Amino acid sequence: MESGIMETYVMGIATEQEIEQITSLKKQYPEFEQELAKLEYDMEILALGMAIPPPPGVLAKIENEVNEIQLRDQKVEKFTARDHAAGYDDIRKDRYIEVESSSSHMRIHKAWRWVFAAVFVLGKIFLGFAIYYYLENRQAKEQINELKLEIKQGIQRR
Amino acid sequence: MSEVILNISKEASKDIRQFYDKYAGMLLGFIQGTIQDPKKSEAHLIKILTSFILEAKLNPQGKSSTWMLLRQHAQKILAQEQLTDTESMITSDYASVNPDQLSLKEKEIFNAVYYLGRSVSYLAASFGEEENSIRIQLKSSIDKMRRLREN
Numbered sequence: 001m002e003s004g005i006m007e008t009y010v011m012g013i014a015t016e017q018e019i020e021q022i023t024s025l026k027k028q029y030p031e032f033e034q035e036l037a038k039l040e041y042d043m044e045i046l047a048l049g050m051a052i053p054p055p056p057g058v059l060a061k062i063e064n065e066v067n068e069i070q071l072r073d074q075k076v077e078k079f080t081a082r083d084h085a086a087g088y089d090d091i092r093k094d095r096y097i098e099v100e101s102s103s104s105h106m107r108i109h110k111a112w113r114w115v116f117a118a119v120f121v122l123g124k125i126f127l128g129f130a131i132y133y134y135l136e137n138r139q140a141k142e143q144i145n146e147l148k149l150e151i152k153q154g155i156q157r158r
Numbered sequence: 159m160s161e162v163i164l165n166i167s168k169e170a171s172k173d174i175r176q177f178y179d180k181y182a183g184m185l186l187g188f189i190q191g192t193i194q195d196p197k198k199s200e201a202h203l204i205k206i207l208t209s210f211i212l213e214a215k216l217n218p219q220g221k222s223s224t225w226m227l228l229r230q231h232a233q234k235i236l237a238q239e240q241l242t243d244t245e246s247m248i249t250s251d252y253a254s255v256n257p258d259q260l261s262l263k264e265k266e267i268f269n270a271v272y273y274l275g276r277s278v279s280y281l282a283a284s285f286g287e288e289e290n291s292i293r294i295q296l297k298s299s300i301d302k303m304r305r306l307r308e309n
Contacts, residue, residue, distance in 0.1 A: 004293030007300050008278060011271045012230040015278075040223040042304045044184075047225060049307065051183030052190055055200060059178050063171065065208040 010039050174211055181228055182207065188232060192273050206232045233275040259306055264299035271296055 008014045009022050026033040185206060189199045210231050260268070263285075270276040270284075278296075282289040 002297075003290075004297035007297045008293060010226060011296070012226060012233070013271055013275060013277050039300075039304075040226060042307070043300075044223060044225040046303055046307060047184040047188065047229070050187040050191070052186045054182045054186050054203060055196075058182065058200065058204060059175065061204050062178065062207050062211070063174060065204060066174065066211055069208070069212060 006036055006039055010036070010043055177211070177224075178207065181225065184225065185228060185232060188229060188273075189236070192236060202232075202236065206235050209235065229272075230275070233273070237275065259302045260299050264295050264302070267292060267295050268299040 005014070005018055005021065008018060014022065022036070026036065182203065186199060186203050189202050189206070190196070193199045193202060206228075210228055213231075267281060267285075270281055276284075278289050278292050281287075281292045285292065
């Protein structure tokens with residue numbers, strides 16, 4: 001108490017270390033806390049002794065200032081809330097990006113591979129049939145031509 | 159001003175009035191210790207009290223006294239505007255209430271701490287003394303003023 005640490009604390013110039021020390025002393029020694037409270041009180045009384053009555057109208061000016069600042073802050077809050085709500089839609093839009101793809105590839109479901117396989121196999125079968133009937137047809141035409149030729153030669157011999 | 163058109167609640171208005179009644183005079187005394195011009199002091203009184211009220215320090219939750227917080231708040235605002243760093247306050251100071259009881263050094267230390275919020279280390283460097291010596295002289299000046307008040 002004699003070191004002057006209480007006075008530096010009450011005057012608001014105590015260092016962090018001194019504040020920690022004061023806090024610890026207050027917890028440990030109730031009489032220290034009482035002495036500190038007494039010092040704070042005395043400083044207040046000394047300030048009271050130096051008080052100068054404020055001129056009339058100052059309180060009204062303070063109330064007016066407080067009121068104006070609070071109203072202004074409320075307006076700012078409202079604008080901020082509205083801007084926030086409007087901005088939410090933009091945020092949602094912004095969450096998905098439209099992409100113009102220039103890729104030549106496409107992605108399809110895996111089930112389609114059986115369809116493609118079936119089409120491929122059927123295609124082969126039809127191709128096989130087509131070739132078979134083409135050859136059959138050609139062979140039949142050749143036989144007809146041969147028969148026609150034989151008939152013509154038989155008529156000429158007679 | 160009528161409370162009807164005020165945006166502040168009746169209870170808040172009552173708190174402000176009580177706070178004003180208790181501390182406005184003390185604060186004006188503090189301000190006029192540094193700013194001699196009554197109009198400027200009044201303007202600063204309004205500014206300091208308004209900002210303090212808006213920061214809701216009327217009923218501090220901590221253990222620090224309201225006056226201590228208010229004085230520190232005033233110190234900060236006045237220092238921001240570089241209004242307190244004048245020589246004038248050395249002559250028209252808090253400690254001069256009973257100047258015979260305080261040494262010149264004690265008065266200077268008290269003024270520098272009380273009005274300007276100068277730290278012990280700053281004063282020690284300014285006066286070329288040990289920090290402990292500054293702390294003891296500050297304590298001595300406050301003790302003397304407390305004793306004078308008691309007498």
